[in-house]
Amino acid sequence: xLIRQHKGLKHFSNKFPFSHSLYVSKAVPQTQVDxxxxxxxxxxxxxxxxxxxxxxxxxxxxxxxxxGNYLVDVDGNxxxxxxxxxxxxxxxxxxxxxxxxxxxxxxxxxxxxxPALGILxxxxxxxxxxxxxxxxxxxxxxxxxxxxxxSCSNENAYKAMFIWYKNKERGHNTPSDEDVSTCMVNxxxxxxxxxxxxxxxxxxxxxxxxxxxxxxxxxxxxxxPSFDWPIAPFPRLRYPLxxxxxxxxxxxxxxxxxxxxxxxxxxxxGKPVAGIVIEPIQAEGxxxxxxxxxxRSLRNIARxxxxxxxxxxVQTGGGCTGKFWAHEHWGMDDPADIVSFSxxxxxxxxxxxxxxxxxxxxxxxxxxxSKNLFLSEVLNVIRRESxxxxxxxxxxxxxxxxxxxxxxxxxxxxxxxxxxTFCAIDVCDDATRTSILLKARNKGILLGGCGExxxxxxxxxxxxxxxxxxxxxxxxxxxxxxx
Amino acid sequence: xLIRQHKGLKHFSNKFPFSHSLYVSKAVPQTQVDxxxxxxxxxxxxxxxxxxxxxxxxxxxxxxxxxGNYLVDVDGNxxxxxxxxxxxxxxxxxxxxxxxxxxxxxxxxxxxxxPALGILxxxxxxxxxxxxxxxxxxxxxxxxxxxxxxSCSNENAYKAMFIWYKNKERGHNTPSDEDVSTCMVNxxxxxxxxxxxxxxxxxxxxxxxxxxxxxxxxxxxxxxPSFDWPIAPFPRLRYPLxxxxxxxxxxxxxxxxxxxxxxxxxxxxGKPVAGIVIEPIQAEGxxxxxxxxxxRSLRNIARxxxxxxxxxxVQTGGGCTGKFWAHEHWGMDDPADIVSFSxxxxxxxxxxxxxxxxxxxxxxxxxxxSKNLFLSEVLNVIRRESxxxxxxxxxxxxxxxxxxxxxxxxxxxxxxxxxxTFCAIDVCDDATRTSILLKARNKGILLGGCGExxxxxxxxxxxxxxxxxxxxxxxxxxxxxxx
Numbered sequence: 001x002l003i004r005q006h007k008g009l010k011h012f013s014n015k016f017p018f019s020h021s022l023y024v025s026k027a028v029p030q031t032q033v034d035x036x037x038x039x040x041x042x043x044x045x046x047x048x049x050x051x052x053x054x055x056x057x058x059x060x061x062x063x064x065x066x067x068g069n070y071l072v073d074v075d076g077n078x079x080x081x082x083x084x085x086x087x088x089x090x091x092x093x094x095x096x097x098x099x100x101x102x103x104x105x106x107x108x109x110x111x112x113x114x115p116a117l118g119i120l121x122x123x124x125x126x127x128x129x130x131x132x133x134x135x136x137x138x139x140x141x142x143x144x145x146x147x148x149x150x151s152c153s154n155e156n157a158y159k160a161m162f163i164w165y166k167n168k169e170r171g172h173n174t175p176s177d178e179d180v181s182t183c184m185v186n187x188x189x190x191x192x193x194x195x196x197x198x199x200x201x202x203x204x205x206x207x208x209x210x211x212x213x214x215x216x217x218x219x220x221x222x223x224x225p226s227f228d229w230p231i232a233p234f235p236r237l238r239y240p241l242x243x244x245x246x247x248x249x250x251x252x253x254x255x256x257x258x259x260x261x262x263x264x265x266x267x268x269x270g271k272p273v274a275g276i277v278i279e280p281i282q283a284e285g286x287x288x289x290x291x292x293x294x295x296r297s298l299r300n301i302a303r304x305x306x307x308x309x310x311x312x313x314v315q316t317g318g319g320c321t322g323k324f325w326a327h328e329h330w331g332m333d334d335p336a337d338i339v340s341f342s343x344x345x346x347x348x349x350x351x352x353x354x355x356x357x358x359x360x361x362x363x364x365x366x367x368x369x370s371k372n373l374f375l376s377e378v379l380n381v382i383r384r385e386s387x388x389x390x391x392x393x394x395x396x397x398x399x400x401x402x403x404x405x406x407x408x409x410x411x412x413x414x415x416x417x418x419x420x421t422f423c424a425i426d427v428c429d430d431a432t433r434t435s436i437l438l439k440a441r442n443k444g445i446l447l448g449g450c451g452e453x454x455x456x457x458x459x460x461x462x463x464x465x466x467x468x469x470x471x472x473x474x475x476x477x478x479x480x481x482x483x
Numbered sequence: 484x485l486i487r488q489h490k491g492l493k494h495f496s497n498k499f500p501f502s503h504s505l506y507v508s509k510a511v512p513q514t515q516v517d518x519x520x521x522x523x524x525x526x527x528x529x530x531x532x533x534x535x536x537x538x539x540x541x542x543x544x545x546x547x548x549x550x551g552n553y554l555v556d557v558d559g560n561x562x563x564x565x566x567x568x569x570x571x572x573x574x575x576x577x578x579x580x581x582x583x584x585x586x587x588x589x590x591x592x593x594x595x596x597x598p599a600l601g602i603l604x605x606x607x608x609x610x611x612x613x614x615x616x617x618x619x620x621x622x623x624x625x626x627x628x629x630x631x632x633x634s635c636s637n638e639n640a641y642k643a644m645f646i647w648y649k650n651k652e653r654g655h656n657t658p659s660d661e662d663v664s665t666c667m668v669n670x671x672x673x674x675x676x677x678x679x680x681x682x683x684x685x686x687x688x689x690x691x692x693x694x695x696x697x698x699x700x701x702x703x704x705x706x707x708p709s710f711d712w713p714i715a716p717f718p719r720l721r722y723p724l725x726x727x728x729x730x731x732x733x734x735x736x737x738x739x740x741x742x743x744x745x746x747x748x749x750x751x752x753g754k755p756v757a758g759i760v761i762e763p764i765q766a767e768g769x770x771x772x773x774x775x776x777x778x779r780s781l782r783n784i785a786r787x788x789x790x791x792x793x794x795x796x797v798q799t800g801g802g803c804t805g806k807f808w809a810h811e812h813w814g815m816d817d818p819a820d821i822v823s824f825s826x827x828x829x830x831x832x833x834x835x836x837x838x839x840x841x842x843x844x845x846x847x848x849x850x851x852x853s854k855n856l857f858l859s860e861v862l863n864v865i866r867r868e869s870x871x872x873x874x875x876x877x878x879x880x881x882x883x884x885x886x887x888x889x890x891x892x893x894x895x896x897x898x899x900x901x902x903x904t905f906c907a908i909d910v911c912d913d914a915t916r917t918s919i920l921l922k923a924r925n926k927g928i929l930l931g932g933c934g935e936x937x938x939x940x941x942x943x944x945x946x947x948x949x950x951x952x953x954x955x956x957x958x959x960x961x962x963x964x965x966x
Contacts, residue, residue, distance in 0.1 A: 166706035186709035208692030226674035
C-alpha cells in the first residue's frame, strides 16, 4: 500500500473561500493534481507550538502527510508550497511515481550499496545516465559528470575549466617537473594564478572556490578568505523588459564592455580568466534577468578571449522556466562549454563539451545512483504529463496576475518579472516584504525572498493554473488588508 | 522477499583451496558473515569482457549479487573486497538490516522527499540525529552539522573556523561597514587573509578550499589555483613504532617545532592560522602514523596559539581502527574543536564545539536524512554484533600476518603498520605494487594503493579473522610465485 488515504485528499472544485477577492470571478480550471489536497488548511500560526525555532530553521515538517504542492508542518498546518525547499522539489511531495519506484525490489540494491562511481560503477549506470541526465542534455553536449551537490558541481566545473585552460596553454604537453613540484606546496606555476570571472549579484555556492564567484549577500562571504578574481557588473534592467528595450540594451552593452575590459585587465595582472560563470537568471541575487542577446554576446566574448563559458543552471534548470534549461531561451546551437545543475535534478553535476573532459575530476562518491533513479522517473512524469507546457501556462497566469496586483498596489509592489513559473516581484522595502511573507505563511502560502526586497516564486512543475489562482486570491487578500 | 537465494550462499568451512600456503595449518575460526558467500570465485581476468574500461573506471559491478565482504563484477567474478569503495562501505554489501529498513513503509517518505534541512527539517530529524550521529559523538562534542560529502564537510568546517577566529578577533562585535562592503568583492578586511595549516602528505578533499590543504599527489592539485597557506612536515616514522620509539620521538619533536615556527611566520606575514587540520592516520598520503603524544602536543600548540584544531576522520572514522574514532586512541578528554567525517558514516558532516557554532553555515540540502536512517541501522549492527571488538581482533590477525609476510619476503614487503584493520604495507617499488595488486585482483582479492608504493587495507567492519586468513593465504601464494 503505497499511498495512504487522507482526509481532504480528493478531487475538488471551489471549496476554498475565495472571498474579498479580485480573482473570485475567474474561471478556475478544475484540473489539479490528483494525489494532493484541496487547498491550504491552517490550524495555528507558523511556526506553531510543536515547531522549535533553532537557528535558521523556519519550522518542522511532516513530510509523510505532505502531498503534491502542499507542505504539512508538525502542527498539522497545510501550506501551498511556492518555494519547494529552495526550489529543489521537481514534482511535488510524495509523488506516486516516486513511491512506486521505491517499492520495486530491483531498485533496493541501488539505495543500499552506494558505489565509488568513478572506479566501480554499477552495471546499469551507463543506462541510468542515458535514461536520466543524458536524455535532457543541453544542446552541443554529450558528456555529464555527476556530483553530490550544487557547490561540488560548480567547484569541479571550475577545476575542469582550469585544467582545460592550462592544457591549452602548454600545448597539451606533459607538465614540467617545476609544475609538479610547485603544485604540491600551493605555488605557481603548478598552482597557477588563473581566475574565474563572475558577476555582481551572482550566487554559485558557498564552498571556497564557489564563494569567490558568489556576490549576492555579505553574510555568505564575510570572514572567509577569497581569490582576487574579476567581478563584472550584471545588467540592472527595467521591467517589463519589452517596455524598456532601448534602455536595457544600453545597460547590457555597458556591462559587456566592462566584461571585455576586465578580461584584458586580469590577463595583464597575470591572472588570466580561464572561464566565465553566469546564471541565466540571477536567483539569490534578486531574480535579475538579461536578454538572450546579452548572453549570446557574452558567449562570443568568452570564445574570442579563449575563456570557457559556464552556465550555472543549479536553480534555473529542470523545467521551471518553461524549457528544461533556461539557456534554451537564448536560441543558440552552441550555448555553453559547461552547464552545471543540482536541486530539481535531484543529483548535482555538470555537462561539458568533449574538450573539457578531465579524468582528474574525481572524489569518493561522485554522485549517487539512487538519485539518478528518481530523476529518470521525474523525467518520465514531466514527459507524460507535458509539464513544461503546464509550467509555461501556469507561468503566464502567474505573471499576468502579478502585473495586475502591482497595478492595483503600486505603493507596495513593482517590477514583476519571470520566465515560466520562475517569477519574482519587488516589495517597497525589506520590512514590508518580511511582513507580507509572514502573513502569507499564516494564510497557508509558503514563499521565499531573494535580493534586497524581492519575493521569489519557485513552485514545483505540477503547480497548475488552479494553484496560481488560489495563490493570487490569498495574496490579494493580504495586500488589500496590508497597512 | 528481501534477500534472494544464491548458489554458494551458505555456511561453509574449508572448501576454499588453501594449498601452497603458509596459513593452511592455522585454525581458521568458523564464524563468518551469515549472509555472504563462501569465498572468491573467478571466471575471467578483471576487467572481464563485459566491463568496459573508461577513464579511471576499474570495472563494472553487479551490486545486486554482491554480499557482505564480496563484490561481484558484471562477468560474475566474485572478489573478497578489502578496499570497500575507497573505504566507504561500513557493514558490507546488501546487509539484511539495511534491506529491511528499505521495506519499512514508514521510511519511504524520507527517501522520496529530500528537505532543505537547514530551514525545513522533518519532525523526526532531531531524533534521527540523536539515534545516529549524536550517539557516537566524539568526546567533548554535542553538536553536529551534516553535509552531502567529505569535501563539503571539510570546506564548511574551515569556514566555521574562519568565522570563529574573526569573531574572536573583533571581540564578538558586529562587523564594520568596511568588512561588509569589501567582502562582496573578495577583498580584505571582509575576506581576510586567514590560513589553515595542513601537513605534507595530507588529503582533505579536492574542492578549492580542501585542495589547498591536500598535499598527497600532484595529480590532485596541478593546474588549480590555491592559497598561500602554511604546510608543516608530517612525521616520517619508522615501523613497527614500538621498536623505534626514540628516533620517532625525535622526528615528531622536529615536526612540532616546525609547526610552531610556521604559525609565528604566517602571523608575521599577515595570514594568521585560524585552524590546523590533520588526519589521525594520513591515508591517501601513504598510511602515515604518528604517536598519541604527537597529536596531544599538536592540540596543545593549537590551543596556545589560538588556532582551532580540526581532526579529519573522513577515512579513519566509523570503527575501522578498532575504536569508533581514530582519535580516541590519543586518550584525551578534549581532543579537538572540530571532527569531520563522511564515507563509512554514509553522510558527510562535522562535529564541533559550541563556540564553533556558525548559523551562517548553510546550503540547500545540508546532508540527506535518508543517509542518517541507514547510519542509525549501521550503528545498531555495530553494537549488536560488537563489531569494534571484531575489528580489533581481525586487525591483530591482519597485522601479525603482514609482519610474517614481510619477514618471509623482505625483498618485496616492508613497513607493515596499522590500527584495527586500517593497515598498510610497503612494496619495494611502484611497478611491483601495480603487478601485485593486479595479480591479487585476478585471484579474487580487491585491494587499493596509497602513497608512492603502499598497499592499503580497508575492509568493512564485518571482515572477520576468517577473511583475514583467506586473504593472507591468497596473498602468500601471489608473493611466493612473484618473479
